[in-house]
Amino acid sequence: MNGSLPAHMNVDQPLISDDDLAEIGLLLETRRNFSIVHYKDKYLKRRITLRMRACRCLETAAYRTLLHQSESELDTLKKGLTIHVSHFFRNPSLFEKLRTDILPAFFQQKPPSFKIWSLGCAGGEEAYSMALLLHEQFPQQLEESHVEICAMDIDGDILLSGERAVYQQERLKEVSPYLQKRYFTPHGAAWQLVPDIRSMVTFHRMSIMNMESLEPCQMVLCRNTLIYFSREEQEKILRSIAQLLSPGGILVLGKSETLTGNIRRHFNTLCPVERIYHRM
Numbered sequence: 001m002n003g004s005l006p007a008h009m010n011v012d013q014p015l016i017s018d019d020d021l022a023e024i025g026l027l028l029e030t031r032r033n034f035s036i037v038h039y040k041d042k043y044l045k046r047r048i049t050l051r052m053r054a055c056r057c058l059e060t061a062a063y064r065t066l067l068h069q070s071e072s073e074l075d076t077l078k079k080g081l082t083i084h085v086s087h088f089f090r091n092p093s094l095f096e097k098l099r100t101d102i103l104p105a106f107f108q109q110k111p112p113s114f115k116i117w118s119l120g121c122a123g124g125e126e127a128y129s130m131a132l133l134l135h136e137q138f139p140q141q142l143e144e145s146h147v148e149i150c151a152m153d154i155d156g157d158i159l160l161s162g163e164r165a166v167y168q169q170e171r172l173k174e175v176s177p178y179l180q181k182r183y184f185t186p187h188g189a190a191w192q193l194v195p196d197i198r199s200m201v202t203f204h205r206m207s208i209m210n211m212e213s214l215e216p217c218q219m220v221l222c223r224n225t226l227i228y229f230s231r232e233e234q235e236k237i238l239r240s241i242a243q244l245l246s247p248g249g250i251l252v253l254g255k256s257e258t259l260t261g262n263i264r265r266h267f268n269t270l271c272p273v274e275r276i277y278h279r280m
């Protein structure tokens with residue numbers, strides 16, 4: 001498909017200049033209070049090219065003009081830069097590993113409290129999957145430990161949809177019929193999560209780049225989010241995660257992220273396949 005497009009419309013090799021990117025970044029910063037500085041240039045240019053294509057702007061100059069004139073395109077671009085793809089029990093083998101191995105070992109130490117952060121939580125699917133897992137498989141531990149599941153994202157709208165917890169069937173594709181029947185009620189053509197599970201998760205609007213003020217926690221899930229950041233920023237984020245996790249805490253990165261840089265020495269590997277680590 002890309003073969004028939006002008007070269008600069010090829011999303012794999014976008015020809016957006018660094019100056020164009022800087023101007024678009026300034027617009028997003030000043031008009032939407034959204035900073036692009038931490039994201040990979042290649043990722044940003046690819047996503048902007050997709051928007052240019054959707055708006056039929058053949059030149060970057062035309063797209064810049066459109067952004068100056070159209071509030072709705074600024075909103076759409078901002079949304080396009082924060083991809084909210086997620087679903088319940090995404091990568092089921094990870095949740096199976098947590099169920100059979102990681103969580104039983106963790107709870108054996110009888111922790112008085114168990115605070116979990118889901119970073120870049122999108123519509124809450126990951127945080128609610130943890131809530132469902134704990135509610136179904138670890139009811140006694142839920143009684144014995146003070147469990148708190150916190151979910152954060154930079155996008156306020158997606159957090160609101162997380163609080164509503166209404167999902168299309170597609171997002172439930174890895175949810176067993178048993179769990180779906182027990183924990184979801186029909187909501188038009190979609191499904192809403194029951195209040196008991198919703199009440200286990202709180203949503204917070206913040207940036208993964210500013211986590212210094214957070215209280216220590218025992219588990220961090222940071223999946224499919226680091227990939228959008230430059231290597232330098234990834235290392236910064238991993239350093240704040242290391243600070244956030246109490247000793248003995250668990251870091252879940254999932255298969256598309258890697259523990260890079262010096263920060264590795266603060267972690268033992270618990271599961272190399274699912275990229276689960278233990279904070280020393």
Ligand SMILES: C[S@@+](CC[C@H](N)C(=O)[O-])C[C@H]1O[C@@H](n2cnc3c(N)ncnc32)[C@H](O)[C@@H]1O
Nearest residue numbers: 082083084085086120122153154207208223224
């Ligand atoms: C692809 S989703 C990942 C959802 C979930 N963690 C998963 O693995 O299914 C990436 C999320 O990161 C969020 N995000 C992007 N930049 C962020 C930032 N600076 N701070 C917090 N969240 C961010 C996006 O809004 C998006 O919801």
